[in-house]
Each structure stands twice: as C-alpha cells, then as structure tokens.
Amino acid sequence: MIEALNDGFHVELARDDSVLVMGEDVGRAGGVFRATAGLQERFGADRCVDTPLAEAGILGTAVGLCMAGWRPVTEMQYDAFSYPCLDQLITHVGRYHWRTRGAMEFPIVVRMPYGGGVRAPELHDDSPETYYVHTPGVKVAIPSTPADAKGLLAAAIRDPDPVVLLEPKLIYRNERSEVPEGDYVVPLGKARVAREGDDVTLVAYGAMVPLCERAADALAGEASVEVLDIRTLKPLDEDSLLASASKTGRVVIVQEAPRVAGFGAELAAVLAEKAILDLRGPVLRVTGYDVPYPYWKIEDAYMPSVERIVDAARKLLAF
Amino acid sequence: MAHVAQGEPGLRRVIDEDREVDGLGEQELLELYRSMILLRTYDERSVVYHRQGRIGTYAIFWNHEAMQAGAVHALEDGDWIFPSYRESAIGLLRGMPPATVLHWWRGHPAGWWNPADYNVASICVPIATQVPHAAGLAWGKKLKGERACALVFFGDGATSEGAFHEGANFAGVFQAPLVLFCNNNGWAISTPVGAQTHADALVDKAAGYGIPGVRVDGGDVLAVYEATREAVERARGGGGPTFVEAVSYRAAPHATADDPRAYVDLERVEQEKQNECVGRYERYLRRLGILGDDLEATIRNEALEAMRSGIAEAEAEPDADISLLFDHAYANPPASHAAELAELRRILGGDSG
Numbered sequence: 001m002i003e004a005l006n007d008g009f010h011v012e013l014a015r016d017d018s019v020l021v022m023g024e025d026v027g028r029a030g031g032v033f034r035a036t037a038g039l040q041e042r043f044g045a046d047r048c049v050d051t052p053l054a055e056a057g058i059l060g061t062a063v064g065l066c067m068a069g070w071r072p073v074t075e076m077q078y079d080a081f082s083y084p085c086l087d088q089l090i091t092h093v094g095r096y097h098w099r100t101r102g103a104m105e106f107p108i109v110v111r112m113p114y115g116g117g118v119r120a121p122e123l124h125d126d127s128p129e130t131y132y133v134h135t136p137g138v139k140v141a142i143p144s145t146p147a148d149a150k151g152l153l154a155a156a157i158r159d160p161d162p163v164v165l166l167e168p169k170l171i172y173r174n175e176r177s178e179v180p181e182g183d184y185v186v187p188l189g190k191a192r193v194a195r196e197g198d199d200v201t202l203v204a205y206g207a208m209v210p211l212c213e214r215a216a217d218a219l220a221g222e223a224s225v226e227v228l229d230i231r232t233l234k235p236l237d238e239d240s241l242l243a244s245a246s247k248t249g250r251v252v253i254v255q256e257a258p259r260v261a262g263f264g265a266e267l268a269a270v271l272a273e274k275a276i277l278d279l280r281g282p283v284l285r286v287t288g289y290d291v292p293y294p295y296w297k298i299e300d301a302y303m304p305s306v307e308r309i310v311d312a313a314r315k316l317l318a319f
Numbered sequence: 320m321a322h323v324a325q326g327e328p329g330l331r332r333v334i335d336e337d338r339e340v341d342g343l344g345e346q347e348l349l350e351l352y353r354s355m356i357l358l359r360t361y362d363e364r365s366v367v368y369h370r371q372g373r374i375g376t377y378a379i380f381w382n383h384e385a386m387q388a389g390a391v392h393a394l395e396d397g398d399w400i401f402p403s404y405r406e407s408a409i410g411l412l413r414g415m416p417p418a419t420v421l422h423w424w425r426g427h428p429a430g431w432w433n434p435a436d437y438n439v440a441s442i443c444v445p446i447a448t449q450v451p452h453a454a455g456l457a458w459g460k461k462l463k464g465e466r467a468c469a470l471v472f473f474g475d476g477a478t479s480e481g482a483f484h485e486g487a488n489f490a491g492v493f494q495a496p497l498v499l500f501c502n503n504n505g506w507a508i509s510t511p512v513g514a515q516t517h518a519d520a521l522v523d524k525a526a527g528y529g530i531p532g533v534r535v536d537g538g539d540v541l542a543v544y545e546a547t548r549e550a551v552e553r554a555r556g557g558g559g560p561t562f563v564e565a566v567s568y569r570a571a572p573h574a575t576a577d578d579p580r581a582y583v584d585l586e587r588v589e590q591e592k593q594n595e596c597v598g599r600y601e602r603y604l605r606r607l608g609i610l611g612d613d614l615e616a617t618i619r620n621e622a623l624e625a626m627r628s629g630i631a632e633a634e635a636e637p638d639a640d641i642s643l644l645f646d647h648a649y650a651n652p653p654a655s656h657a658a659e660l661a662e663l664r665r666i667l668g669g670d671s672g
Binding site: 020046051052054056057059060061062063064065066067068069070084087088091092096097098099100101102103104105136137139159160161189234235236238 | 399428431432433434435436440441444445448450451452453454455456457458459460462463465469481482485486488489492646647648649650651653654655
C-alpha cells in the first residue's frame, strides 16, 4: 500500500503543479513510512515541504495556502498526533467554503496512518475516523487495498472539498496486490463488494476488511459471507450498504475504534432506518472497547479478531 | 498590571511628538481620517442598532480605529487582511458595503463575503486561529512569486493561544511576508494582559521567532501606519514577518453583552476616553491646518449617511431561505442534503422552494 500511495503522489504532483505536500519529515526523510519518498528530490523543497512539528500549524497554514491557490496535501504523522489539528479542522477547514458562500474552495487533504495491531508505543494505534466524519464540510475515506489507496488519494487530491484520508498502517506493507499504473482515480462515495455472499454481510473499512475476508474463509462451508468495504465513510454509499443488507438480511459491522458512538453506530442507524424490513436479525457490532488503546502485549484482545467476527456471524445465523 | 499607553516609555509615537511621516501628504492624511471616521461611525451606530434590537451581540471596537486604519493604510489593495472579530468592519476600508458587515451581526448569511473580492478573509471568531491562515497565505503567495503580503490582526489574549505560536513560527521558518499585528488593548474580556504573560511586553515574543518586533502607541494612527509600513516593506523585500504590538486601552466593553464595570479601572477608562484616538488625530490635523469644522462635518456626515443606508439595506434584505442551511456546506454536496431539505420543507409546510 505504501508503494501505491507513493506512486499516486508522483502521478498527482506531476499532473498538477498546484499540489503541495507538507508535513513532518515528509521531505528529506520521505515520510516515516516512506509514503512521500522521492517527492522532494523530484519536485523540489517547495512542493514537498518539511514543516515544523505542529499539526494545527500544518492544517492552519494549509487553509491560507488554499487561499493563495495551492492544493495542500498534509500529513499527520500518526493518528493520535492528529488531534491538535482538529481545532483547525472543526473551526475552519470544514466551514470556510460555506463561509465564503461557495466562492472559495479548500481542496485540502489530511492524510495519516491510523489503527492498531502494529506493536507500537502508546498513541500510535488510534482509529480517530469518527472525529473526522462528525465534522461537517469534511469528507473521509479509508482504503483497504493498495489500488484503492492510490485511487482514493487521487480522488481526495482532486476533490474540491477537504478530504481526510486515513491509511490503515497495519496493512501498509503486508497486503500486496496489483495497482494500476499512471493516472488512476477511485471515486469518493462508492463502496466495494470485496467478496460476494448470500447469508450474512460483514461491513468494514480499512484493516478490518482483510480481517473480515479471513473470517469469511473461516465460515466457509457454514455460510456464504459477503464482505462490504465501505471505502468512503462520508459521503456514505448507502445504496451499496442497503443492497447488501437486503440481499443477506444479516449484518455484522466491524470497526477497531471504540464502540460507543463509533462509525459503526452510524451504519447501524442507517440500517435501522432504511433496511428494517429486510433484516432477519439485529445489526451486530464487533468493535474495540471504550478503553484507551491498550499496551501492545494485550492489544490482540482489544482488536476485532476472526474469532469475534465468526462468533457474531454465528449468533446472527442462529437468530 | 495593565499597560498604560500614554507616557509609557519605549512606544513609537508620531502625534504626541508632533512629527510628520515621510510620504504622507495632505490627501493621504485626510484619507486616513476618513477611514477612522467611517470605522468610528460604524462602531457607534452598531451599538445603537444593538440597543434597538436591529443587530445581535456586537463586539465593540471603539478607540481601536487608529490601529485598524493605520495598519490597513500601510497595505496595498492586493495585500490580504485577516481580521479577528474585533476588526469585523475592516472590509469597509476595502470598499465592502456596510450592509454586508451589518448582515453578519444580524446573523444573516448575506453577511459572508467572497474574501477574494476584497482580499479580506472571513471574520475569525475563535481566538488566534486565523494567524496560521495568514501565515499560509503569505507563504503561498511567496511560493508563487507574487507580490502580495498578509496582515493578521489579533488581540493580546491571542498571544496565549497555541495557534498564535504555530502561525508565527511557520511565518518565521518560511520567511512569509506577513505582518503579525497585535492589538494589545490590555484586556481579554476581563483578563488583563499581565495575566496572559510574564513577559515584560508582548513584542518580546518576536525574538523567540527570530523576527523583528516593534511596539507602538496604538492610539496614534500615524505611529501605527509608520510602523506597519516598515513591516510591509520588509516583508515585500524578502525580509520575512514582523511583529507589531500596538498598545492601547480598551475604553469600551468587550462586546454589547459585557459589563466591564466589575473589573476595569474606571478612572483609567475615563482618562483613555479623554484621549481617544480619533480626537487625538483630529487635533493633530487641526494643528497642521488640514482639518477644519466644515470638512470634519462633511466627513462625519458622509460616514453617517453610509451607515443609514447600510442599515436600511440590511433590513430590506429578505429572510434567508432554509436552503441556505445546506448550500455551500460542501462544494460537492452529498445526495442526502437534497432529501433532507425536501423533508424539512414538507414538515415546515408551504412551498417556499
């Protein structure tokens, strides 16, 4: 996935000379995960900018850069380090286009590695998607495959609205698959059926998608499992969600973020409002818990697992 | 604890020293005066309109006109201004109709303008968060090889915020052509500047960013103008940002909802009112023989007339349609918005669509 993102950056910076990458260690070092490797050498230090260590400053100056005609792509080095930028995101980034009555666009991308399971120190493991999704004026996408990472990055950069792109660091390097060469866009607002099935739908995004596929494998012979990759949390592809719920009548939502008021709750609410007559049982959630993300010796117990997903699916199948 | 503008040592002054500013002829001096009177009239009328229930809560800027006009006159029209709510009417100095600003204080969506029409950013309500915007704009203009600079207004309280620090630091690191203009009126609602910092002066912070700073009498429009012009020249010449601390004293409440009698030094307020910035400048212009009674009356009447027609225009504006709830929340809106608007119209009844 990292190579796909890096490829996507090279394509987008070459395609549009107003695209500017900025963040901590993105230039000389090429990013701590190497997502921006080679950009500074190729496009110069003004197009791939090493900034001071200041997340609110990065996003705040990005607002001004937009006003000066740039399309800034900001990197927050880790999920939990992005929280200082929420001030700018909530008070300005999501509101400024509206404030100008549509006259000015703020095509800012906020991208960050997110999520757990990587044996990292505290506050390198969070899944903050709900904070971003809950902010009006801001779109949110999360890829689960290398091709989608490249395509959603391109869509985010070209979109006229601010887009937060959360990249599942757990599968930065261990999910490998083909990525289209050159110009490649995956439109925002379109979910993807990762696997077709008839009996139960596992709904997920990011690193939970391949986990759900493994759970589907584990249920082989027992049930035909559909895996729906939401891909864009906002705007949500409700049609795909409702179509899958209508087909299988059983839905398990999987998210690694804490359960309470997480994005899974929004998905469950949409199903409750619009799919109630199609459902053969309650919508179940397999999630992280309402606790600080744990120290890594016990993080596996926090993270949704094949066992927990299979257990939920079986409960539904027996309902 | 609070700063005292008059007589305080180390402040740059022009009026009290009876100096003249190079390059300012009679015409320019009168333009500055017109701007101050326009702002003063806007502010005084707004307080009246608020009492009459014609605008909502209003942040008063009485006795800040010297800072606002002096700073803006030092800019070119292509330079960008980033106001806080204390400078809500700053667009008037760039040709914005008074009705637009009145709409803003009337809570009407017509109070938002296109910043690119005036090179005036939207009014920033949360403290100091506009500072990084201004740094970003200035830096972005520099990267594009354009001539424009930016000037950002913020108060003494804003210097305690992280956003001020991050914006100032970015501007220093990237040598952005920016004027960091601090309106130090001594008070953040009820908190005196001495409770914001242990530094002797806010301008001392400039050293920490490796940028020059200057401390001026904020009630002296010519001192403000002169100091800001030097900062702008430095910025345009590639010399990076400058911190301008304009020291004044808040002689009016923070806003129409505030009663400062509980916390301010009322004697000090009276003293400031006696020496408020518009009167100081008028006396200077009269000493120079540039301003007489007739001209003053003409200029004041023009401003009053602009406000009278502005409030009439604002009050004639039809109520905003509820579609404006959704309009422009996104450049590329989600499909759900159209459905939600249709449902809302159905519930509210009528066919206002």
